[in-house]
Amino acid sequence: MKKIQMNNASNRNGATLFAPRGSNEHERRLVELCNVPIQEALDALKATLQGLSKEAADQRLDEFGPNELTHFRRLGFWADMFHRFRSPLVIQLLVIALVSAVIGELKSTVIVGAMILLSVGLSYILDRRSSQAVENLGKRVQSRTFVLREGVESEVRISEVVPGDIVLLQAGSTVPADLRLISAKDFFVGESALTGESMPVEKTVMNGGSPATSALNLPNACFFGTSVTSGTARGLVINTGVHTLFGAISERLAEKREETNFDRGVRSFTWLMIRFMVVMVCAVFFIVGMTKGNWLEALLFGLSIAVGLTPEMLPMIVTVNLAKGALTMAKRKVIVKRLASIQNFGAIDILCTDKTGTLTQDRVVLEQHVDILGHPSEEVLDYAYLNSHFQTGLRNLIDRAVLEHADLDTRQCQLVDELPFDFQRRRMSVVVAYEGDHVLICKGAVEEIYACCNRYQIDEEVYPLVDMIRGELFEEVEKLNRDGFRVLGIAYREFPCEKTTFSVQDESQLILLGYIAFFDPPKTTSNEALELLSKAGVKVKVLTGDNGLVTEKVCRDVGLGVDRMITGAELARLSPEEFSQTVQNANVFVKLSPAQKEEIVRDLRRKGHVVGFIGDGINDAPSLKAADVGISVDSAVDVAKEAADIVLLEKSLLVLEEGIREGRRVFANIVKYIRMGASSNFGNMFSVVGASYLLPFLPMQPVQILTNNLLYDFSQTGIPTDTMDEELIARPLKWNIGNIKRFMIFIGPISSIFDYATFALMWFFFHCSAFLDPATTVAQKDGLARLFQTGWFVESLLTQTLIIHIIRTRRIPFFGSRASFHLTMTTLIIMAVGAWLPYSPFANDLGMVPLPGVFWAWIALFLSTYAVLTHWVKTWFFKRYGGD
Numbered sequence: 001m002k003k004i005q006m007n008n009a010s011n012r013n014g015a016t017l018f019a020p021r022g023s024n025e026h027e028r029r030l031v032e033l034c035n036v037p038i039q040e041a042l043d044a045l046k047a048t049l050q051g052l053s054k055e056a057a058d059q060r061l062d063e064f065g066p067n068e069l070t071h072f073r074r075l076g077f078w079a080d081m082f083h084r085f086r087s088p089l090v091i092q093l094l095v096i097a098l099v100s101a102v103i104g105e106l107k108s109t110v111i112v113g114a115m116i117l118l119s120v121g122l123s124y125i126l127d128r129r130s131s132q133a134v135e136n137l138g139k140r141v142q143s144r145t146f147v148l149r150e151g152v153e154s155e156v157r158i159s160e161v162v163p164g165d166i167v168l169l170q171a172g173s174t175v176p177a178d179l180r181l182i183s184a185k186d187f188f189v190g191e192s193a194l195t196g197e198s199m200p201v202e203k204t205v206m207n208g209g210s211p212a213t214s215a216l217n218l219p220n221a222c223f224f225g226t227s228v229t230s231g232t233a234r235g236l237v238i239n240t241g242v243h244t245l246f247g248a249i250s251e252r253l254a255e256k257r258e259e260t261n262f263d264r265g266v267r268s269f270t271w272l273m274i275r276f277m278v279v280m281v282c283a284v285f286f287i288v289g290m291t292k293g294n295w296l297e298a299l300l301f302g303l304s305i306a307v308g309l310t311p312e313m314l315p316m317i318v319t320v321n322l323a324k325g326a327l328t329m330a331k332r333k334v335i336v337k338r339l340a341s342i343q344n345f346g347a348i349d350i351l352c353t354d355k356t357g358t359l360t361q362d363r364v365v366l367e368q369h370v371d372i373l374g375h376p377s378e379e380v381l382d383y384a385y386l387n388s389h390f391q392t393g394l395r396n397l398i399d400r401a402v403l404e405h406a407d408l409d410t411r412q413c414q415l416v417d418e419l420p421f422d423f424q425r426r427r428m429s430v431v432v433a434y435e436g437d438h439v440l441i442c443k444g445a446v447e448e449i450y451a452c453c454n455r456y457q458i459d460e461e462v463y464p465l466v467d468m469i470r471g472e473l474f475e476e477v478e479k480l481n482r483d484g485f486r487v488l489g490i491a492y493r494e495f496p497c498e499k500t501t502f503s504v505q506d507e508s509q510l511i512l513l514g515y516i517a518f519f520d521p522p523k524t525t526s527n528e529a530l531e532l533l534s535k536a537g538v539k540v541k542v543l544t545g546d547n548g549l550v551t552e553k554v555c556r557d558v559g560l561g562v563d564r565m566i567t568g569a570e571l572a573r574l575s576p577e578e579f580s581q582t583v584q585n586a587n588v589f590v591k592l593s594p595a596q597k598e599e600i601v602r603d604l605r606r607k608g609h610v611v612g613f614i615g616d617g618i619n620d621a622p623s624l625k626a627a628d629v630g631i632s633v634d635s636a637v638d639v640a641k642e643a644a645d646i647v648l649l650e651k652s653l654l655v656l657e658e659g660i661r662e663g664r665r666v667f668a669n670i671v672k673y674i675r676m677g678a679s680s681n682f683g684n685m686f687s688v689v690g691a692s693y694l695l696p697f698l699p700m701q702p703v704q705i706l707t708n709n710l711l712y713d714f715s716q717t718g719i720p721t722d723t724m725d726e727e728l729i730a731r732p733l734k735w736n737i738g739n740i741k742r743f744m745i746f747i748g749p750i751s752s753i754f755d756y757a758t759f760a761l762m763w764f765f766f767h768c769s770a771f772l773d774p775a776t777t778v779a780q781k782d783g784l785a786r787l788f789q790t791g792w793f794v795e796s797l798l799t800q801t802l803i804i805h806i807i808r809t810r811r812i813p814f815f816g817s818r819a820s821f822h823l824t825m826t827t828l829i830i831m832a833v834g835a836w837l838p839y840s841p842f843a844n845d846l847g848m849v850p851l852p853g854v855f856w857a858w859i860a861l862f863l864s865t866y867a868v869l870t871h872w873v874k875t876w877f878f879k880r881y882g883g884d
Contacts, residue, residue, distance in 0.1 A: 026244070030238050031214075038205075050150060057160075064241065065241060096306055111703065111707060143641055144156060145176040146167065163237050163239065169187075169232065169233045173228045177240045178240075180238060187228070202219075222235060224245070227621065231420045269314075272737065277305075280305065281306045283689060321719075326342065328662055332655060334649070337645055341645035341646060346661075346662075346664035346733055349538060351612045352623070353615075355554050359542070359555070359560070361521045361522070364520045369514070371513070385406050386430065387441045388402040413432045413433065416432065417430075417431040429506075437497060438494070444489060446474075446489045446515070450473075452510045453512040456512040457513050485519055487515050487517050525653070536732075542587065544592065545592055564588070565590060567591045597620070597622070598622040611629075612656075613630055632648070634648065664729035664732070668724055668733060669719055678748070683751035684751065684752075686748070695788075701789055703845075704789055712797065716826075718826040722820045728810065757862060758792055761791070766788075783849060798831055798859065798863060806870045813867065813871065
């Protein structure tokens with residue numbers, strides 16, 4: 001053996017090019033430049049191996065535009081308006097406004113137009129304002145890449161990469177453009193995002209000899225959106241943005257995206273209300289037409305009823321709630337990349353997480369460097385240092401801890417070759433030239449290192465590693481594991497200096513030298529976070545590639561009870577049924593492969609759970625995509641951040657728990673509006689149908705119905721700012737349209753009771769029954785009808801507005817729970833406006849007359865009784881059917 005002695009440092013264009021048929025111009029250009037010598041490709045792009053100058057890069061950025069895909073672009077004003085006006089709710093209002101204008105009811109047209117502007121306008125303004133703020137915050141987590149600019153490595157945003165750039169790639173990088181490789185070492189790329197092929201593809205500098213007929217067949221080309229799984233490389237950027245293969249696909253599919261659980265819930269409610277509206281409007285139209293004999297009046301009244309039943313504020317309420325939630329979460333160090341994921345965030349009932357960086361501090365410290373007998377060994381430290389120092393791949397926490405532990409002079413050594421880390425081998429090697437020999441130094445998981453060794457070393461002596469003593473050698477490792485240390489093996493092998501090229505096959509017949517042991521301290525906040533998540537109804541499952549002993553020690557330190565722990569090998573032997581049952585019951589999974597993590601997430605989702613997955617590594621990307629909510633961190637590799645829906649600026653379960661609660665607040669506020677609108681509209685329509693049949697005149701004029709609805713819409717604009725009772729967000733919240741229907745059926749008719757009480761009050765107490773007296777003049781009849789309609793207008797508006805405060809909480813309203821200041825003020829103002837209108841200068845235009853003073857005493861009685869009865873039924877309903 002050649003012992004390496006280390007000393008402490010004193011201070012710590014003209015070719016005919018081939019182009020495939022059936023491809024676009026930019027793909028043909030990619031194929032052409034990958035089939036010519038590298039220098040010709042550089043000349044064609046006016047680039048050099050030292051990279052572009054800053055001025056040239058800026059000029060090309062202006063020429064070619066940002067390196068972004070179509071779906072990243074924000075819609076322009078007119079495109080945005082068109083998208084918003086395509087909503088079935090808005091289309092319905094537009095049709096009503098148009099019909100009203102055609103038949104000459106300009107007041108109705110104006111009021112319905114005001115509703116459209118209120119819904120669409122507020123939605124647009126607040127959405128743009130919030131989206132801009134979230135976008136600015138999101139730039140903090142924008143993926144970056146390394147490029148050569150004038151020979152100097154520079155880190156830039158992926159959006160700033162331009163054709164002609166020289167990019168530097170390593171394990172964990174996202175390929176930032178379509179490019180040609182100019183150098184590569186053990187370079188494998190995952191192209192599943194583009195081709196669907198799950199296995200990584202090896203890429204080389206050579207073009208394979210014969211011209212490729214498709215860009216995807218080029219062995220020396222890498223494509224935007226794919227990810228590096230292992231190795232290192234340099235590439236010449238050829239196409240960026242929408243000119244890439246991925247960009248061409250995104251252009252065609254820009255309008256298509258998978259419908260989320262949140263989208264399905266909103267759509268289901270919207271069509272529920274539209275179907276209900278169609279039935280009710282048709283019924284009212286025929287009842288009024290047949291009983292009153294005026295079919296034009298019946299049409300206008302029916303259209304007004306349609307407006308009253310339309311939840312036109314839903315787009316605004318949803319958008320503002322989601323955008324407000326995203327901003328609030330950003331203040332709590334949670335960046336939302338996709339707004340709709342907020343609802344799923346609040347619905348999480350199982351959180352799958354690795355232990356490193358979430359349960360622990362994401363900071364490892366090298367505590368021990370020992371030989372196979374457990375004795376301290378400087379030689380083990382030297383070899384570990386060389387391995388970490390000379391490796392050129394993704395430098396992880398282990399490497400940083402080794403380099404921080406020692407400061408050694410490496411000038412006597414020179415890197416010859418490297419075998420980068422990958423998740424199948426779970427080890428990596430460097431080959432170092434020292435005193436005439438080439439020494440391969442291998443570092444990795446103990447079991448994988450053992451598999452490569454046939455000898456071991458104690459002091460200066462080397463012995464054969466026979467099967468009989470392998471078990472004994474594990475004892476020291478298990479002892480370290482039980483003490484909570486993460487252990488890696490160190491092994492080496494010497495080769496003659498004539499050998500300069502190495503492969504994975506050379507990681508054999510190694511000499512086992514010893515171990516390095518690291519300690520990953522638990523986070524002080526982990527205990528509190530796990531307790532809060534448990535109280536919030538979120539079960540935590542630990543999914544890790546680490547071994548069971550270390551994981552069990554960490555779980556014990558942070559107060560996470562290990563119900564059942566299972567290894568990846570044990571999972572692999574289970575049948576599908578046993579696998580599913582085990583995934584449900586176990587809460588700690590160790591020694592998992594990336595594919596097993598993904599399958600666990602998918603199986604939990606198949607069982608009806610809403611699953612969040614938090615990860616930051618290359619091997620976490622498939623699981624992040626498979627989860628309902630993929631959660632990554634600002635310090636994660638590019639692939640993980642791109643796959644995630646949520647990015648944490650601080651890798652902490654405590655931050656995550658706060659984000660989950662904010663997601664529930666957002667969802668609960670949206671459901672508030674849905675319950676209010678559904679129950680209120682349902683009750684009002686019972687009243688309209690009955691009154692339309694029983695009364696000799698319309699129970700409320702069309703302009704009054706529209707005004708009533710417009711004022712009610714204004715009163716709801718404060719819902720996104722409302723406070724939330726803690727018990728409402730104490731557990732996961734999910735869409736349950738069936739529960740909303742039941743709530744509508746039970747709560748809605750209560751308002752009808754008081755509507756009919758108001759009808760009786762106006763008919764008998766205020767003598768509107770005189771309308772049927774033959775002696776009553778036409779003018780008097782008109783006055784009696786207006787008195788009746790004004791009375792119901794006021795009662796309807798006040799009860800509808802009051803219901804906001806009853807439904808918004810399960811507690812006793814006003815006393816047990818108070819609305820936000822904004823919501824309180826909007827409801828008070830609208831109630832005051834409703835009471836003022838009969839006495840206002842607008843009364844005559846709205847068909848209203850002043851109400852007698854005693855009317856307000858009756859209304860006060862009705863409102864107080866209504867509040868008590870609704871609260872009682874609401875309390876009974878939630879006890880019987882629950883809150884989902």
